[in-house]
Structures are given as C-alpha cells and as structure tokens.
Amino acid sequence: MNEVKSIKNICCIGAGYVGGPTMAVIAQKCPHINVHVVDLNEQRIDDWNDADLDKLPIYEPGLADVVAEARGRNLKFSTDVEKAIDEAELIFISVNTPTKTYGVGKGMAADLKFIELCARQIAQVAKNDKIIVEKSTLPVRTAEALRTILHSTGNGVKFDILSSPEFLAEGTAIRDLHKPDRFLIGGEQTERGEAAVQSLVDVYLNWVPRENIVTTRVWSSELSKLTANAFLAQRVSSINAISALCEKTGADVDEIARAIGKDSRIGAKFLKSSVGFGGSCFQKDILNLVYLCRHFNLPEVADYWEQVVMMNDYQKHRFSKNIIDSLFNTVSGKKIAFLGWAFKKDTNDTRETAAMYVADELLQDRAEIHVYDPKVTEEQIFADLEYLQTHRVGQYVEQGEVMSINEIRSLVTIHTDPYLAMHKAHATAILTEWDEFKTYDWEKVYNAMLKPAFIFDGRNIIDKDQLDTLGFEVYNIGKGK
Ligand code: UDX
C-alpha cells in the first residue's frame, strides 16, 4: 500500500444540513484535526458563527452543544473557499444536488452543476495532492466525472476520489453521527486508492468501531446510498398503500404495522403510515435511480422504483381530497388549521414536505390556511408555496393552476400560537408529528373550533378515543370507521 496520509486539516465545501452537523461532529471527536467548513452563502456562514446558538441555520437536537464545544477550537466556518481548499489534505464535498428543473433529465436527474463548480475550483486552487470525498448523494459514476475535471489542469497535482455518503436522518443527525449503524467509504482498488481509504478510516476511527466502517469500491458506495434511501422510502409507500385499503375495510394500519413488525425478517422500523414522506433525499434519490435505469435501458426496473414516488404522490393527494370531501365537497373560504409544516419532527427543514403539497391542493379550492409550526419560519413557508407555483411537477400538482404570491399571501396566515391557528377553524390537519401536539388542551381546541369540528391526523399521533369523546369528527390515516 502507498503511504497513508495522516489528516491534520479538513475542508468541507457546503455548510448545509449534511456538511454542518457532520463536520461539527468530526471536529468534536477529532480535536487534533482542523475542520474548516466553507459556503458561498454569506448569511449561512454568519449564522453558523453567531454567538447566539439559537441562531444556527439548522435546527437539530444536540447540534448547538457540539458546535459550542468545537467552534473556535478546531472548527471554523467561513466563505474563504480557496484558503480552505489550499490548506486541506482532505476535502469533503457536501453541496446540494437537487433534481434538475430544466433541460435534459428535467424532473428526474440530479443537477450536478454545484458539484462541477466545486471540482473546477479545487482543480484551480490545489497546489499539492488531495483526497476528495463525495459526501452529497450523487448519481453513480459521478466520481468519474469529478476525476476528469480534477485531472484536467495538467499541473501534476494528484487527487484521490472517495465516496463516503452520509446516512444521517434529520432530527436525529447528532445521534446518527455519534453512533452510526455504519460509515461507508468507497475507494479505488489500487494501492493509492486503498491508502486514501485508510486515511479516511483513520479519521472515523476516532469514535466509530472498525466493524462499523464498511469499505467498498466507489460505484458500490455511490449506489448503496441511492439503494438505502429507495428501500426506506419503499417501506413507507408500502405501508401507506396498505393504509388506503385499511380505510376501506375497517382494519387499522398501526395494528398491522405492529403485527408485521414483530416478524424479524420484516422489522419494526419505517412502518409508520403518514400523509406521505418528504425530505430532500427520498424522492430525489429514487428519481435519480429511475433516471439511471432508463439510461441503462432497464425500463422494468425504472418503472418498479418510480411507483414508490407515485404512491407517495397519491397518499398526499388522498389526504387533501379527503379534507375537501369531508367538508362537504368544498373548502372555499373555510379556515383550515395546519399543525406542522416541516417534513418530519425535530427539524426546520421543509424540502419536499407533504404539508406544502396538501396546502397547494386546498389553495386550489381557495381554502384559508392557518399554519403553525414550532420551528419553521413564515418566510420559509411562503418561499415553499411560491416555489411550488414555479415548479409544478408531480402527478397532481401539474394539474393545478399557478397562483400568484399575492393570491397565496391573501389566503395563508402563519401563527406563532397554535390555539390562534385553530380558533374558529372548520378543520385542523396534522402534517408533522411534533411531540408538543400531543400535549395540547384538545378540549379547549374543540370549544374554540366551528362545529362539526374536524381533525385530520396525517400522522396518527393524537389519541383518537379522546378526540372522539370530546366530540371531534376524527379522520386518521389507515383507520377504517
Ligand atoms: C433519510 C434517510 O433516513 C437517511 O439515512 C438519509 O441520509 C437521508 O434521507 P431523512 O429524509 O432526514 O433521512 O428522514 P427520514 O427519517 O428517513 O424520513 C423521511 C420521510 O419519511 C419523512 O417525511 C418521514 O416523516 C417519513 N416517514 C419515515 C414516514 O412517513 N414513516 C416512517 O415510518 C418513516
């Protein structure tokens, strides 16, 4: 094996949901390594540097403590991308790779323009050999594209390219990083490649047992990330498919999940039926997988995976349609309270959140929507709704008409008090499973709502018997009457 480089300086390009928490934990666990996180977005960097830890750009339980411990010691946030690249022996690329919204592969393929820009910048700045690690989820064979760009300068600098996709889930990122099921590293099967892999293994070994670090070839690592997310999303779509059948037959989807989850071959996790999965990864990664399969002329495989996304679209649509149907076929001019906007609890991330799609369908019928979310800002909610108007993709969204932001603002109100959001509402819809919703005084809510008082629990988190007793008209996902 070539000499294994000992890492003293790490650079991470991209201070987002992946780069920020991951680097904070590396810095916390490796006090002997300088970790420099850079981003083009000045506001984001200012927020990471804010003395008030409540202002960090990402809400993630436990993150503030980790940042407090490492920032100023061996963890730095800045916009000085060139300096960070120049000083580092190892560079993580953690920039966003959204689904393309234009041109070839629109609505399916990952947009690699940010990755390409990073590679060009690294190639331009680097004066000595570097290990480059893909942290963002990328289509298979991106490493090859990176290699081509990096080695095109002809200045003799050598780059080793590794894939080490992140498996953290938002809301539990710090726990997942502290105690990962596995860290994965894909590298080239050459002496140089193996030495580069070992350098990264040595970083992770500072807190992760060796048996939890899996090494593979680069393409397997890239494809493992897409496959893991596709399998997880598939489980959610599978249980959601069954939820529709439960509602027709009188079965209870949570009882079914409990019963099948006891089968050790199936397992209990990711069987919680919901209004539909969201987040930046599941849909994007599956569409990416579908695009790859079509590219390699595997239409049956592509169709198989695409169905997982279609089922998710159907689940969101079914929920909205049920609200409209139950409210006597129209929600026009009716006040609908939304509890939760984030795509899951314990995060302020709203990317692909089911709430936005449900809101859009109700707005098409001119509902008046009153939103309360404990962590998502008003600005973000309007940005999401506006984004959807300009990117109307998805089976049900495409059919809708484009609304102006002024129209949206005239129909949507954001609240900081949940009780005000539900005051005189015709219906309350629960979109995110925030724990605090379970502790509300539901009797007080019932008294303040218009009658019949409808509750649509898109997460099955509130005690149905209690709500029934209070007099609510309750609709749960996957629970037949
Ligand atoms: C996911 C993967 O779990 C993680 O490994 C990867 O690195 C990134 O993508 P994340 O999107 O942050 O993480 O959250 P996750 O907990 O997987 O939930 C995704 C969506 O599925 C959420 O909207 C969640 O509410 C929904 N979900 C999850 C369900 O509806 N039911 C479940 O049983 C589990």
Ligand code: ADP
């Ligand atoms: P993820 O969930 O994958 O972390 P985010 O969108 O939260 O995605 O974060 C990605 C970050 O990468 C953004 O803050 C964005 O400004 C940053 N970024 C994108 N391209 C570059 C680049 N070329 N140089 C530096 N930062 C970049």
